[in-house]
Amino acid sequence: MDSYAVAAVDESIWIQRAKAGDQEAFEAIFQLYERQIYGFIYRMMGNAEDANDLTQDCFIRAYRALPQTTDDLNISAWLHRIASNACLDVLRRRQRIRWLPWESHKHEHLLHGKPLDEPESNALRNETQMTVQQVISQMSPRNRMALILREYEGMSCEEIGQIMGLSRSAVKSVLFRGREEFRRIYRAVEDDSEA
């Protein structure tokens, strides 16, 4: 796609134009959110293949449905909601038989959020990340989704509620259970690795 410099300040204009069928505007929105939605789906599904397919699916659905949305559309929440449902559709079809493993080896170089001084820190962080990915892949989709939206995407409980169709207090409850689940699985994984 061509490059469009989309200032956040212009987003509402782009949305309105895209709703009116302006293809450039849709491309601009796509460029603005492609990486974020792809990252979200990747974290939900744990592999690049699903992330590719579902990101494409998400934006096609969005393109078709955009003209029918209301003027006060929260585009970020809306796209995440489409992406969430796309992920859950796939997971449901797979009947929760298995979860594809995270492709940690493919983005090992991205595991480090900040520079570290020491090799031992690197090693420790690497090891931790491997474990974290393993744990996430075993969590229930619902709890996983809430945690990803909160901790990765940095969304508030209210925003998560918009995406998941929950009240704020319900989101707090899901986040609590998600953290507990993560903690429980994390310990089990650690125990397994020590055994």
Next chain:
Amino acid sequence: MTRGECDAIRPLISAALDGELDEDEFVRLSEHLASCRECRQVHQDYFQLRDDLKSSEPPAPPPSLASSIRRETVEKPLPPAIIRFASRTGMKFGFSAMAASVVALIVIALVIAYGYDQRTPPSVAGSEPSQSAVMDWPISRPIEIQFNKQMNRDSVEENLSIRPSNEEDRLPLGWSGNTLRIGASDDRNVLLRPNTDYRITIHPDAEDRHGNPLGDYWVLSFRTGTEVAVSTPSPDRETPVEDSLEQGQEDDDSWFSSQDDTGDADEERDDQTQEPDPDGSRSPDETEEPATTEQPEQQEEPTATPSPQEGTGETNDGENVQQPEPTPTPEAPAPTATPTPEPEPEPTATPEPSPEPTASPSPEPIPVRGAFGEVYWGEETVQEALGRPTQEAIAFIGAEQEFQRGHMFLMYDQRQGRNAILVFVNEGTVQERDNTFDPDEHDFPSSEHEEGLYIPGDHFGKLWSESENIQDAIGFAVSPQPSSNIDAGRQQFENGYMIFSRGIVYVVYGDDSWDVFPVRSGSSGGFQGDDSDAIVSDDDEQSPPSDEEQSSSPDESDEQDEAAESADDEGDDVAAPESDGAEDSQTSDEN
């Protein structure tokens, strides 16, 4: 601590990380954590989870993805929905309905697109004075804070605090577009106090007009100059500045009217001015000349040293407001119907208070930010007890191990060569010891003393084994191994220090007592925070932002909670009724 109590507190631990606690809940949680090792561990686990998750970035989408999506969207014929929309809206033009809908919606978009997106969080784009340490800010210049987008003005003003605190009521607030002005409203300007340390804080709950919160504290600290930057008062205006400040500002309005960007204010001031600025070169302060005294053209802003000027008995630093009138000057006439001179040219954007005072530069302020800032600025007792920061926060590799009656904390700061062990005793004291363990020389293996109790090994093991006092104080370890933490931090203050580890701030006071504070917001950026939440301490009056009000009102129905519970059991669906979220709740009714 009973199991029931812990069960009840754990959701609060989770909510604390989401910034969803109110004050009562926070106090309850803090008290519980101070006395419950297990819940403290849970808090740390949750916090560690956050750190672990955040440190991983997903890969970038492949370049081929964009082209494949384009093929399936914009390169395909427009979906029928648009045509349906056009027909529904009844547009009957000579060209196609689709084109008509596009034009119409673009027009609508231009009308309703008032500039700012709903998603991007608000922030402060700049300020006058700037956030770098400012000394001798002219007291006649209002403070200006410019936001990056339109704000909910009421929300900003509600979340604004000004120190000294009595200035909040005295200084008027005004808005010009996205800029908040403090000290100047539409109808009046008010002097700042001279020789005063100001701290302006905008709290994280300040919202833009879409309800997006600022998210972090924004703080501006500066010090005002000596006196008012006007040359002389009229004879009936010999009130010292300080006095006039105490009496209110109505009288001051005329002094500042030239700074007011409203036409009315200009006219008011011009009534008292004999000579308009011929070339617009004077600064706003300089234009505030009295009506009746011919004044040599001023070249400079006031300086700290008064220099009397011939023939006027005035100084150019404003001190003249307190001097007797050496030059006979006609009684200031009441404002007459003198024709208003030409409006003065707009003063230059930001007249600098030049020349800079010759005083020695102030030391660089030391920020207290992130998790440390949250506790330091949020807890006045902590602030008073610790005093001012003496150095910036430093990161170190840490390790912790829980004991029966306390815990041990290893601090290893490679850069500063610091290697120490802190022994926190639950009774409320802490000891700091050098870590003398050398893995090449020493062998202190961990071992189980009895079920669930361990003799610590390695670093902690050496200190523990060599000190009966410590053994008596904290008992046996309750886990076989310590947990490592590569993102711990420490900041030193005049009377103690703070330690940050996995979501908890330990405050150690000068008398070796300590307190524990869970970090409420999850503190993006950990103990380091980031520049946006940096709060610096550069004066004696360390005025904190007060605790932000955390909205915790359960504004949604219990039914939804129950739905969440049951849905959670089922496992895997957001509440959207359809799998295709595109036609969800944000779809217009008519569709």
